[in-house]
Amino acid sequence: MYAFAYRLTGTRQDAEDLVQDVVVKLYPRLSELETVEQLRPWLNRVLYRQFVDSIRRRGRRADRAASELMEADHQADWFDALESDDATPELVFDQSRLGFMLDEAMDRLSPDQRTLLLLHDVDGWRQEDVAEVLGVAVGTVKSRLHRSRATLRKYLQQRMEPGSDVRRVEE
Template identity: 50%
Template sequence: MYPLFFSRSQARTFDQLVKPHLRGLYRFAHRLTGNPADAEDLVQDVMLKLYPRTRELEAVQDLRPWLNRVLYRQFVDRDRKGKRRQEQSVTDTGDIENHQAFLDRYPGEGLGPLADMERGRAGRMVQEALAELPPDQRALLIMYDVEGWEQQAIAEVLEVAPGTIKSRLHRCRQKLREQLARRMEP
């Protein structure tokens, strides 16, 4: 059990450890969730979980991939909880379209209406196709193709071998291509 009150030195230590990574964590969370408020909530949940464990954070060698792994796990947990709630809230009519979990939407840029217009039809088709991918596949494509992470860093976050990342990327891209091809059919 953690103490109810924390010292100022612990708060300073936590701030020094985590603050340099907050912008990257938020950007990653925003891409995963697709909306600023949900991204803020996700990062806040992670910070609340980690604050009592400041001593453990000090012992972590490379904090960036470790924090991203914690954030990704929190995202997956929220997604699972959202799906459970979705299954419970679906009516007998089977109207699933009105009960989609917010985490199944494509993570958007959040740049506003002008940027959305500039993306055009092709951009919307890619977003829709990406939204149909399972969250783990969507997260992998976002980490590598959108955020530009190295395969080694992704492997650390997902706790798999780097070679596994290569094969998963190939499968994810293939699935995305198939979905795009279906969308382009008349």
């Protein structure tokens, strides 16, 4: 049955599914199978009918595979045009490089600046909560955050663009 199903479907997975569907359908009728004189041709006929039914059902369903909706000539172009959700090697490299540079720049900050940025920007604390923990006014937290971010930006620019003048990085 599997060999015939494979010839019909062309793929191992579809052939296995087809054989499984037939076996599941025929299992409750095992007593009837004993009366069949030539079992092999009969099973192949049942398998073929199941295959035709599955093709018909697939044709009526709206959730067909994209490859079935397009002509074979244009499939490769269409699939190549799709963007992947997976990170490309270049993106992974850039992110790891940026992470390393950010860690390096954070280490160059003073402990107060680093603590302030970690509490507010990384951990997401509100400015009022940071002010309460540090024992300073909210306005002081705002101005220190601004200065800490500017210092961090300057370090990152120097690291990313050595020899260039410091320009403002758009957020």
